[in-house]
Amino acid sequence: MRRRRTSLRALFGFALLCLVFSGNSYGAPSPVEELTVLKGKILKEDSKGQSVLVLQRVLGALGYDPGPQDGVFGPRTLEAVKRFQKDSGIAVDGVVGPRTVESLERIWARKFPPETYTLQPGETLSLVCARFGVSLEEVVRANGIKDPDLVYAGQTLILKPSAREQPGQDGQGGPGGPERPMPEDSSEPPPASRTSFPIPDKKICLTFNDGPDPTTTPEILDILSEYGIPAVFFVIGKNAERYPELVREIHERGYAIGIHGYEHVPLAGLSRQQALSDLSKALQVVERITAARPALWRPPEGAVDDMTRDLTRELDLTLVMWTNICGGDLPASDADGVLRGVLNYARDGAIILLHEGNPHVLAALPRIIEELAKRGFGFQGLR
Ligand SMILES: [Zn+2]
Structure with a gap:
């Protein structure tokens, strides 16, 4: 290795x-350059310019007629985007953002x-x-x-x-595009594909920092449930206070909740009183919502010192660091980058750090799970 x-x-x-x-x-037309132009852009009705022209070319090549390819996001382009989104199983809002671009790339690559x-x-x-x-x-x-x-x-x-x-050999479905529509209501392969995965001989744990976050938590939970795998959510106390219903949902769906501080500031270097107050507050918030006291904590920025280690023992917490030490998903600029980052650190017993609020994590998650499973990893929680 x-x-x-x-x-x-x-x-x-x-x-x-x-x-x-x-x-x-x-x-075929040069998809890499074409689609790269769309990265990081939000295009919607009345948008104009080179990016819209690229979008229209790509839609046209994929069989979704966007009307005249004139660089103006008019009603026909809007209709084409919506049809594409519907076929791809993503939200049909007619707005071309990261999720739609990711689907365009995936379907283009297959076509x-x-x-x-x-x-x-x-x-x-x-x-x-x-x-x-x-x-x-x-x-x-x-x-x-x-x-x-x-x-x-x-x-x-x-x-x-x-x-x-040929249909995808790994159960990922056939090529996308209108000739062979994606499975309804799902841009991702059906969970049945898991039956072809090897029997796991290694264990890995997925963890999510910085939630709960209404932009990612519900979908992360849905994806995890779809694959039936455990994971750990390290929530920030003040976010938990703001979105108690999400914390309740994480808990009720059986996922472990750890704390990631209340204010999300590094505790090492603070006074003992300040650190104790932050940790206690985070514990109380989660316990109030779930009626269960968290047993795990992950220090913001991984900052620990003797004082915080002592507090960990006093509060009967388990300190949980992570294996993908280079910041996990944060340096990645797209879903492929997140996936590569995870796979680079995949080994038996690894604890993988991912962040809530990062759309690339959401886009990569099904592939992370499938690819790890294909490599013989089973998924475990933490106690
Ligand atoms: Zn954090």
């Missing part, structure tokens, strides 16, 4: 070079898979094949790969576009 990490790091520069000089050879693709650090063969809707077996065969686990970042793979007419 250590040797593989080193080689990944060594090859990272090579992978970047491959991207810069050759790119991935897409036969126009590149002929070749250069593996990025942290990516696996099964992940790449699922993304492009191509058969793992065919890619293994086409590239003469002996062991699918022994691929490396920077390796250029031939993806056989002809394979994309």
Whole structure:
């Protein structure tokens, strides 16, 4: 494992070079450049400009007629966006934001898979094949790969576009787009696909900091429930006070709640009285809502010192740090980045930190669960 990490790091520069000089050879219109323009933008009715033109081109190529491709987000473009959102199983609001762009990228990748693709650090063969809707077996065969686990970042793979007419081998459904609509009401594969996962021989724990958050908590809970896996929510006391119904829901659905401070400030370095007051307040808020006293705490910014360790013992709390030490999902600029960040730190017994309020976490979560399961991980909570 250590040797593989080193080689990944060594090859990272090579992978970047491959991207810069050759790119991935897409036969169809150039989706990477096209869709990159839409990242971080919010486009809605009456928006105008180059991004809208790109959106119209992409919608048109995917079979959703946006009307004249004129860079003006008019009623026909609005209708096309809504039809696309409906087919993709995401919220049908006619607004093109991160979730819609992510779905456009995913469906584009499946409709126009590149002929070749250069593996990025942290990516696996099964992940790449699922993304492009191509058969793992065919890619293994086409590239003469002996062991699918022994691929490396920077390796250029031939993806056989002809394979994309087959249904996804991993249960991810067929290619998207209007010819073969996505499963109704779901942009993600049905949970039935889990039956093809290996029997877990390793355990991993997913944890969510900084909630509850009305923009993510309900959906995170739905995704976790859909896959039937445990997770731990480290809530901020003042957020819990503000959204008690979300705290109640986390608790009633059987997920463990830990505290992440009341004010969400690092306690190390404060006076003992200040730190005690912050922790006690957070404990009281959660206990008042759930009638259960949290037993776990995660220090904001991971800041602990002798004083906070003493308090941990006095308050009968268990201190929970995390394995993906480089800030978890925070440095990632998209869902793929979040997924790669998690996979890079996936090992038996790992505690994975993710943040509420981060839309990329929400977008990546089903894939995080599926990819870990495919790699033989089962999910566990914490006591
Ligand atoms: Zn935090």
